[in-house]
Amino acid sequence: MPAPTNEQTVGVVGGGILGLAVARELTRRRPGTKVVVLEKEDRLAAHQTGHNSGVVHAGIYYRPGSLKAELCARGRALIRDYCLEHDLPYVECGKLVVAVDPAEMGRFDLLERTATENGVPGLRRIGPDEIRDIEPHATGIAALHSPRTAITDYPAITRQLAKEVEEAGGAVLLSTTVTGVTARGTRREIVTTTGNHTVDHVVVCAGLQADRLGRLVDGQQEPRIVPFRGEYLTVTGPKRDLVRGMVYPVPDPRYPFLGVHFTRRVGGGLEIGPNAVLALDREGYGVRPHLNLKDAAATLAHPGFWRMARTHWRTGVREVRGSASKRAYLRAAQRYVPEIGPADVTRAGAGVRAQAVARDGSLLDDFAIVSGGGVTSVRNAPSPAATSSLAIAAYVVDRISAD
Numbered sequence: 370m371p372a373p374t375n376e377q378t379v380g381v382v383g384g385g386i387l388g389l390a391v392a393r394e395l396t397r398r399r400p401g402t403k404v405v406v407l408e409k410e411d412r413l414a415a416h417q418t419g420h421n422s423g424v425v426h427a428g429i430y431y432r433p434g435s436l437k438a439e440l441c442a443r444g445r446a447l448i449r450d451y452c453l454e455h456d457l458p459y460v461e462c463g464k465l466v467v468a469v470d471p472a473e474m475g476r477f478d479l480l481e482r483t484a485t486e487n488g489v490p491g492l493r494r495i496g497p498d499e500i501r502d503i504e505p506h507a508t509g510i511a512a513l514h515s516p517r518t519a520i521t522d523y524p525a526i527t528r529q530l531a532k533e534v535e536e537a538g539g540a541v542l543l544s545t546t547v548t549g550v551t552a553r554g555t556r557r558e559i560v561t562t563t564g565n566h567t568v569d570h571v572v573v574c575a576g577l578q579a580d581r582l583g584r585l586v587d588g589q590q591e592p593r594i595v596p597f598r599g600e601y602l603t604v605t606g607p608k609r610d611l612v613r614g615m616v617y618p619v620p621d622p623r624y625p626f627l628g629v630h631f632t633r634r635v636g637g638g639l640e641i642g643p644n645a646v647l648a649l650d651r652e653g654y655g656v657r658p659h660l661n662l663k664d665a666a667a668t669l670a671h672p673g674f675w676r677m678a679r680t681h682w683r684t685g686v687r688e689v690r691g692s693a694s695k696r697a698y699l700r701a702a703q704r705y706v707p708e709i710g711p712a713d714v715t716r717a718g719a720g721v722r723a724q725a726v727a728r729d730g731s732l733l734d735d736f737a738i739v740s741g742g743g744v745t746s747v748r749n750a751p752s753p754a755a756t757s758s759l760a761i762a763a764y765v766v767d768r769i770s771a772d
Contacts, residue, residue, distance in 0.1 A: 377402050379769070380559045380566050382547050382582055383574035384408025385418040386523050386755050387747065389530035389541075390762035391572055396537035398766050404539035405566055406531070407559065409546040413531055414524035417576045418755060420654055420720035422601075422632045422640065425449070425459070425519040426753040429466060430620060430627065433486040436736045437753065440764060442488060444757035445517075451759060452521055455529050458635040462614035464518035465500060467509035469704045473619045474511070480619060481513055491516040506611040506706050518615060522635050523755050550585045557586070557743060570769055573746040577651040577723040583739075583746040592725040592733055592748060593671045596651045597626070598658060599643025599722055600692055602699070602714040609639040616705050624684070624732070626722075627752075629691075629701050640717065641702050641709070646692045647685065648721050656716045658692075676730025725749035736761065740768035 379402055381392045392404045410416075425448055431437035452459035468477040484492050493514045495503075500512050531541045542563065549560035550571060559566045575582040580594045604611075617630040626645040633639055647668070650661035668674050678685065691698040696711050703709065725733040725748055736757075737749035745765055754761065 377569040378567070379404050379570045379572060380557075380568040381406045381572045381574060382559070383576060384410065384413045384527075384531075384541065384543065385416060385574065385576055386414060386527045386530070386758045387576070387750060387761060388572075388574035389413065389527050389534065390758040391574060391765050392534045392539055392541075393530045393537075394759075394762035394766045395769075396534055396539055399770075404534060404537075405568070406534065406539065406541045407545045407547055407561055407566070408541070408543050411544045413541070413543070414527040416652060417720065417723060418527055419524045420718065421523065421752070421755060422643070423520045423523060423634055424615065424632060424756070425521050426756045427464070427489045427492075427515045427518045428487040429480065429484040429489055429492075429513065429515060431483070431487065431753075432734070433483060435734075436764075437734070437757070438487050440736065440757040440760040441753045444753070444760035447759035448521065448526070448756060449519070451526065457525050457529065458522045459519055460521070460633075460635055461517055461519045462633050463503070463514065463516040464615040464617060465504055465507060465509075466513040466515070466617045466619060467500065467507060467705050468511045468619050469509045471510065476622065477511060477513075477619050479622070484513060484515070489515055489517075504613055504616055506708055507616050508705065508707060520633060520635050547582060547585070555743070569743065570772070571744050572765060572769070573744070574750070575747075576750070577721060579723060579725070579746070579748055579750075583748055586744045587739065587742070587746055589739070589746075592727050592737070593667070593673060594651070594723045595668055595671070595674055595677070595726045596648035596664065597645045597722045597724050598648035598653065598719050599645055600719045601640045601642035601717040602695070603717040604639040604641065604709055604714055606713060608709050608713045611708055612639055612706060618701075618705065624681075629698070631702065631706060641699070641714065642717075643720055644688050644691050644698065645722070646688045651721060651723075653721065654718050656718060671726065671728075673726040673728045673730045677726055677732065680730060722751055723749075724751060738765060738768065740765075740772055743772065745769055745772075
């Protein structure tokens, strides 16, 4: 029996990996649905998707039972299969999460329990000798080895998803900025710079603009996006081969950031980073920070930002110091791979993380997806959102179907 058709129209705002994953899932699960993706840039994957480290996470860090833990585990398998199906890069180069100081062992033990409960495939606790077997130039007193952690090319995946959407009859409109959303009975009219679109359901996957676009469709003021700039260094010359896969620190559970780490790229390079510095431009990806007055004013006007800053200012000062000085930045990285120094790196670009912050100053850690009344808004989708993208898409389409 053929699948039932659905004559509805769905507008997806955002041309990153998550928006295109949702659009593709709609065309697969709801044949006949008219899908239109609206992206303000002249290309796909222009923001977070195109400025991350390309890691496919295995689920080490996320609170068991959380949406992150559930969708990361499912998403990793889906991304792997998708890359294999479409001949896209997918390299299981593995990851070490390394403790270098006895003071870290309490956090290390907790992380091991979390990763084990999340069913991270192939996870092993190892000592100094095995660390050197896996990464000969790394140092540490203990490590968690995740052999199935991988790297990929998320922009390439996004382009393939868009191709599938268009082949299924959907539209992917670039250089199309959403400026408003108005109710039209039970439907909604999306106002854009290139024309209006009347739809039955709106899905907002706007990343760094999630709060602004979210307010247009559902009027909710919180949480707000506070952007954090993550700067990278590229290892040059022969020392780029000193790290085979990935070397990460033991993260501080107070923060949703994983700390400066070493990551191979599918193109063969080796990067160090990212750090986490308050960004004054939500879309500032250059080597040096940039000021966007609108973005800076929005951050400074949010009471949650000031409450967060009062709690975490010492960490902020340390991150700024590392941003200003390549030598200071590398001091943290050299705890794990001492042989790579300032003469072996150059400054690369940066990513900007869309971090949702509540009015009380708390950093939202889990994915936050709100749905109802013909609107689904992805309010917080930081890492591992790219890893989880195909699973998040299925989750979103389930919510749309239940609306």
